[in-house]
Structure formats: structure tokens, C-alpha cells
Amino acid sequence: MIAKPKGTYDLIDIDAKIYQYIVDVINEYMTYYNYEFVRTPIFEDSSLFHRSVGEASDIVTKETYDFTDRGGRNITLRPEGTAGVVRSLIENKLYGNRNDTLKYYYLGTMYRYERPQAGRYRELTQFGVEVFNSNDPLIDAEVISLGYNLLKELGIENFTVHLNSLGDEETRTNYIKALKEYLKPYLNDLCEDCRTRYEKNPLRILDCKVDKDSQVFQNMPNILDYLSDDAKLRLEKLKSLLTMLEVDYEIDSKLVRGIDYYDYHVWEYISDDSGLALGAGGRYNSLVKTLDGPDMPAIGFGIGIDRLIGEIKKNLEDRPMPHNVDVYIMCVNEEEKIYGETLAQSLRLNRVITEINSNNLSLKSQFKVADNLNAKQLIILNSEDLQKGLVNIKDNATKEEVKIDENEVIDYLISNI
């Protein structure tokens, strides 16, 4: 037997239903927020992702699916959505002659070559928004609250927005310098990973799981103390806006991201129960320029759909989600089956959800199937009645059975489901 590749999963049963529900809600939501859908390739030139995350974050350690295609091109399966959208913005010159704010959203699979764990897959589905050409904290508030409201709309209640500001480039340069100076005497006390991070990506030391409760970590410099006046003002403005928009947030000065391109506000939607991040985002004002586009501010977030499915499922009753059909057609012999199939088509074309027996099931079994499908009306075909142009219809709730002229079956069912 051939098994699925490591870290992938089949979206089936109730999970598939929840997935479709999530997608429906997202598409509807984005309509009201007036964000445009974009789809970018699942694979891109490797340098797009490697450049976007920055030289300092050592691309070799990024867990991407890289390969060379038959033409010798270096290809990477997209590990996230932002870089592709930014590339598309630049390549299609979507920014041309525009003073307004550009708002996009995407939804699709991403690929990361990492060790699978619960809710962590090598093929994952992400939804995200990217907003360009506005540097106003008003947009930060809109984007953060958009994700917040969407999660609430999906029935996810117990989560909080964790918010931090990384300030501008100068802020980070100063902070990293201060951080390294502070940590220098304690280097030997840090865990092995942190000693590597110290050189490679010092901000990530704040994420350390080993030493987080140590005295050294308690007294670590706080990035919020290093914010420029401008960055401070922006954060204050954003905070008051979020309060007005009734977003539950808390400031978390230890929140950093593993990618270089973020500046100013970064945030995560954190589940209160599991402590896992449902989604994360940030402002990335320099990325468009880094990728050879105009100097254009941008902000966005991504939410992992796979993990949402699990969160939503937890809130459901512990029972299988019922199938629902309007009409189930029961038939036994060949004549009935053929008649039933044409009747099924007529009903379906009239927007009646219809299912029909297509096996050699006994009538008894067909009743069971119909019940499992929660059929509202049962059509019990009978050759003798068909000869007379009559169709038996049984209401599955009242158990009342009627014989209807075959020409009136569709009208009857439409008004009785």
C-alpha cells in the first residue's frame, strides 16, 4: 500500500466540512472588508524567499522545499504567502499611479520541510491578507481587528492578540546592540541554541524555551524602551484604536518574529487554551523595496487553516457532523433505478439536494441510509405504481405516505422540504 507522504494529511469527513465552512466565511468576510483575492504560484524562484527573509536569518536553516527543475532553475515551494504577493505586486505593477490603499488576501497551500507534529504539517493551508501603500496605524488596527473578528466569527473565542513593536531599523540596531552587550557576560549560561542565535539572530533569543524563567532573562533589556519617538507614537495610537475596536490585546515585549523583514508592529493570535499561535502578522515597510519594488509600506498576517479546523472541531459537539439531503430515492429493480436516476437529475437541477440508492440494497437498508443522510422526504419507487404514473413519497418526519402524479412530484417536493 502506498501511504501519504510524511507531514501531509487527507482532508476528509468532518474536517473537510469545517474547511469548506472556513473558506466560505473568509470569502464572504473579505467581500465586506473589500479585500481582493489573489492567487500566486505554489512554486517560485528560490531567491524570492531567500531574499525576502533576509541574509542574516541564514537561509540554510529555513526549512523550505527546494529543488532544481529540468531547466536547471532553482525552485522553492512557497513556505508562506507574503513574498509571492509582494512579487506579484511588483511584477504586475499593481501599485502604479495609485494613491489609495491596496488590499489583498490569499488562501492556499504552503510547504515547509519540518518535522511534523500535531497541527504542524509539511503541506499546510494558510489564509492571509496583505495591505500596501498605507503607513497609518489606522490600517494596522484594521488588519489586526480583521483577523481578530474573523476568528471570532469562526467560533473561536479563547484567544488573545499579543502585540509588540519592533520599531524602525534604528530601534532594532540599538536594541540588538544593547541585548548583546547585556548577554555577553552570561553567554556560557545560555543554552547551546541561544549561543548560536546570539550571532545569527539575536532577537530570537527572546523565544528561548530553555532559559525563559532564568534571572538573566527576567532582567533583559526591553525593546519598548528603545523605540524611537515616532514608533512610540504609532504604538500608542494603535493601542487606543484597538481598544475602540474592542480587540482583546496585550503587549508582549518579548514577542519577536523569526524573519528579518518585520518592523514596527508585530502580533500573534494566541489560543488561551493551548498557547499555540493561530496566526501571526506584522508590518514590513521595507520588503517591497528589498524585492526591487517601490518604497512602499505594507502590513499583513497569515492564519493557519489546518490548526483552525482543530480549534473549531473542539467547540463542536462530540458527534459526527450529519449529512443532510432533502430527498432520498429508494429503488430496488432496474426499472425503478432508471426512473429514479432521471427523477434525481430533475430534482437536482431544481436545487433539491437529492441522493439515490445505487447499490443492491434491501429496502430496509435503504431506509437506514436515508436516515443517516437525514433525508426529509423519501421517494419509494414501486414498479406497479409507476405503470400508473404514480410516485410514492413518504415524509420521514411524520411517516405519512402519499401517492403523487409523476408530473407533480417536483413541485410537491419543493414545497415540502
Add this chain to the structure above:
RNA sequence: GCGGAAUUGGUGAAGUGGUUAACACGGUAGAUUGUGGCUCUAUUAUGCGUGGGUUCGACUCCCACAUUUCGCCCCA
């Protein structure tokens, strides 16, 4: 990539170095000769992740691999 744990029918699972792998749900058939959902009866894994090895004999012990899962790394 590193470390720990797991893997038995469609599902939830019990189990022992030795002939028939418990129980439950679900499925099928019948009692009910084309009208069910209750009840009763029968039936439902020629196989215990895959491949090797030890053994007279392995689902059970050993090794490798795969997948899942927990933690680390990474988190875009």
C-alpha cells in the same frame, strides 16, 4: 536534523512465545415473502504498520525502515 512514546478489522479497542485474536460500535442477511429506525439470531481481521532476524513455532522477543505523536530545532 536530534531525543522520547506509539502502530491490532470500517471504527473504539482487549490480548497471549504455541492450535478458533476478546468485547463494543458499525456493516450484511434473516425473523418482518418490497416500508425501516426497538428486539432477537447469524455473519463480519486467513491477520496484528513494512521488511528482515532469533525460535520447532512470533501478533507477542531483537534490528532496520515507514507513519503517527510529544519535546527540541525552525516558525515564514
